[in-house]
Amino acid sequence: LGKALLVFHGPRDEVVGIENATKIFAAAKHPKSFISLDDADHLLTKREDAIYVADVIVRARFVLDRLFDRMMRIVIASAGAPAGALILQRDGHLFLVATATVNPERVTVGLDEPIAGSTTLPLTVIQYVARTMEPLVLAAPERDPRFGEDPYIVQHRPKSILTLPLMHQGRVAGVLLHSASLRAAELARGGDPDEVNRAIETVFGVKVDA
Numbered sequence: 001l002g003k004a005l006l007v008f009h010g011p012r013d014e015v016v017g018i019e020n021a022t023k024i025f026a027a028a029k030h031p032k033s034f035i036s037l038d039d040a041d042h043l044l045t046k047r048e049d050a051i052y053v054a055d056v057i058v059r060a061r062f063v064l065d066r067l068f069d070r071m072m073r074i075v076i077a078s079a080g081a082p083a084g085a086l087i088l089q090r091d092g093h094l095f096l097v098a099t100a101t102v103n104p105e106r107v108t109v110g111l112d113e114p115i116a117g118s119t120t121l122p123l124t125v126i127q128y129v130a131r132t133m134e135p136l137v138l139a140a141p142e143r144d145p146r147f148g149e150d151p152y153i154v155q156h157r158p159k160s161i162l163t164l165p166l167m168h169q170g171r172v173a174g175v176l177l178h179s180a181s182l183r184a185a186e187l188a189r190g191g192d193p194d195e196v197n198r199a200i201e202t203v204f205g206v207k208v209d210a
Contacts, residue, residue: 005032006060008053010040029169065109072100072107075178084178087115087126094130122161124150129163130172136163
């Protein structure tokens with residue numbers, strides 16, 4: 001499915017048996033959860049069952065948004081970056097789900113915007129990282145022949161860009177992107193892979209395998 005899965009099933013459901021729910025759950029990849037609804041029927045005709053299911057769904061979304069919010073704030077604060085973006089992959093397409101800026105200080109979550117055709121993000125950089133599954137640090141991106149003609153880079157001329165693939169079960173689940181710190185840019189200009197990896201580890205607080 002390419003999405004998080006939450007399965008509800010009631011043992012007394014006479015429409016869809018437990019074997020069907022189990023088959024769906026077993027076939028899905030993580031993240032996934034299974035919740036058993038004691039006396040609920042297939043259509044959730046009891047008011048308390050319907051309210052419970054709705055509450056779980058709303059809370060799950062709220063928790064996810066809070067997680068994205070916290071992650072973006074940590075990334076921006078750690079990097080000293082003016083802006084950042086979180087892009088997730090779903091069904092083979094990339095979607096913008098969260099953004100953060102320092103001036104004004106603002107984090108926006110709950111987004112679900114396809115990035116195809118966007119001029120507010122460096123698409124060629126994001127697509128490169130999603131394809132190669134490798135972190136990328138760019139100093140003076142406009143001078144890089146691979147990305148110099150990207151509309152975002154041409155218009156905004158960022159001094160540096162740091163991009164990290166988010167991996168899950170050996171596949172790219174998304175891309176985390178922001179303007180890199182000056183130190184990361186200086187390391188990238190030197191071309192030492194070990195130093196670049198250390199810069200990414202310092203800025204993002206994660207380990208990058210060599």
